[in-house]
Amino acid sequence: MPFVVGIDSSGNNNNFSSSSLESTDVMPDTPTNNFPTINTAGGIGGNNTYSQGSLRFTNDSTSNYDTGACSAFGTMAIDTSDSTGWYWEFLMEDLGREDLQWNGIIKASATTGDAYGSQDGNIVRSFSWNGAGKIMMQQPQDTTNSADSTNPDTDGAHIGFALKNNKMWVRMNGTWYGNPAANTPSAPEVGIPLHINIPDGHWLPFFLAYGGYSSFGDCTIVANFGQNGTFSGNTTAGGYSDANGYGDFKYSVPSGFLALCSKNLPIPTIKLPGDNFQTVRWAGSGSTDQDITVGFQPDLTWVKNRTSGTKEWNIHDAVRGAGQWFTTHTSSLNEADYSDYFGPFQSNGFRVADVLSDTLYNASSNNYCSWNWKAGNAISGTGDFTQGTIASTCSRNVAAGFSIAKFTGTGSNGTVGHGLDAAPEFIQVRQRAAHNWFVYNHKTAASPEDYIMYGSGGSGITDDATAWNDTAPTSSVFSVGTNDGINANGTEAMAYCW
Structure with a gap:
């Protein structure tokens, strides 16, 4: 239902009078339930214009249109592996040329530079839908598909997206390609399947609006993440909300999917x-x-x-x-x-x-900085958490995912209990003697357990499985090999685990 301007009041007769406001200008976005908008600081291209509470986007630039220099992104990222499904809608308010618009998701880390080019090499950076050609494209690995510029279906169309468990579905004017509620796949007329395996990570809703191309005019797209059911007064709201009662959508939200808003996000284990x-x-x-x-x-x-x-x-x-x-x-x-x-x-x-x-x-006239972590304040003994083959004591903050473990090396392959309940992604180990820092990072390589990343005095990353015994950390232990720099017999060592 439309919102009524001026319906709220202070209760103390200190009320504001509205001027030049329509009911479609009032959004259900509140301090207790935020919806995404279009990120005015995150778009690519100098000719982007934002209006209607940063839910309406217009581009009139021809500059570098083929590299996504006229794109815009949402302000709330989605975990693509989330078992909670997410739903949002776009309106193609005015398209200068129908085949020159793409809508979908983009990696949160890829929102600068070339929106779908080769900044990350062959790593897929975006998945986007073109309604004119009924095609889905992934970039940069699939750049050969072309849409049909004569297809008239997209201008004025409502495009809906559903994302869940590394899959994305698209609907156009109420019609789904496949069935997200039933996890039913489909294929577009051209290009990669819509029911696609999207890599894990945080991705943002986004669109490319190729405005001003040749003589075709500007491109305007309006977003509705659940707070803009009329698409800024362009249409009548459908009045559909999700299963939790949030959102105002043009079309029904599929079962198992929710509006992308703060009320629907899980409560974090650590609030502060x-x-x-x-x-x-x-x-x-x-x-x-x-x-x-x-x-x-x-x-x-x-x-x-x-x-x-x-x-x-x-x-x-x-x-x-x-x-x-x-x-x-x-x-x-x-x-x-x-x-x-x-x-x-x-x-x-x-x-x-x-x-x-x-x-x-x-020292006087010197400035300092410290980085401080809270572990356990109390030292956990060998019976207080899961031990490895090499005994350890630990100060640990399981909720925050940080621990300090102390162990004495054996010179033989073994495991060390880190005191956490999930596999650490970053470990720094230093023996309590003159030696290098040995660092493990889960992003070092495709098989990071094969590598040493030196923290000091070394030569960067070295392929050497004797540090971590060619074994990735588990939710209870990390492995050490026979390398004297990390597991010298009789030498005490410290491990800082995140």
Whole structure:
């Protein structure tokens, strides 16, 4: 139903009078339930015009139209592997030329530069639908399809999208290609199947509006993510909402799909990330101790002098003791006792000392920054979490996905309990002796467990399965091989796991 302008009031007779507002100008977007809009800061192309609360987009640029230089994106990303389905609609209000419009989804990381070109090599960056040719295209791997510029069906058409479990469906003027509610695939007249395996990741609703091409005129597209059922007054709202009662759509929302809005998003396990991680800056005093406020008691603090670029990156953690020092910039230094300079950890932060001869933490006229993580504040023993073949103790924050594990190397292939409930994606290991940092990152390579990424003093990434024993981390342990840099017999080591 249309919204009535002026129906709300303050209750204290302090009411505003409306002027030049239509009922179609009022949206159900509120501080307690936000819907996406078109991102005015994220579009590609200097000739984009946004209006109607950033739900209407016009492009009149011919510049680089073939590289997507006239595209726009939504403000809320979708996890393509989500078992919750998501639904939204576009209206092709005015198309200068019908085959020169594409609508669909684009990788959230690919919203600068060439919207569907080769910025990421052969990695698929977008999936888009062209109603004129009834075709689906993926870019940049499938650039040969061409639409029929004489097909009159698209101008003024309503295009709907449904996305779920790495599949996307399209409807045009109420007619689905396939059946998203029944997970029924279909194929367009040309191009790749609509029922396609879309890679995991975060993707944004997007469209390319090739306006001003030749003499065909501007291109205008209007979005409805559930708050704009009339498409800015262009049509009568259908009055359809999702199963949770959210949204106002032209056509019915398929079963198993929801409006893309904040009320439909899952409640995060951690509502306030600042309770578990904080970046803190301070100016050194030189002559007095300083208690640095973090907001919680940190268990890992990484400190850098911002004034002197040559000064070390300093790591302190609660498992070894706040005063025990590691540095990341070199492999030649052993762990050292810096308790005269740093510590202790406190309930709301940490202390830096008044040592005038040192510039690492508190020198006058020097500025500092620290990155602080909360793990467990209490050390978990070997019986408190799943152990590997090599015993470990741990400070862990399972909800935040961070832990600090201490273990003693054996020189033989083994596993170490990390204390989390999911496989860590990033692990830094440092022996408590002069040696390199060994780093695991799940994005290092197609088989990252085969590689060492050196944190200091090394030569970048090395193909060497003896670090992680050619075995990926699991939800309870990570593996170590026979490499003396990570698992020397009798040498204690620290692992920081995210």
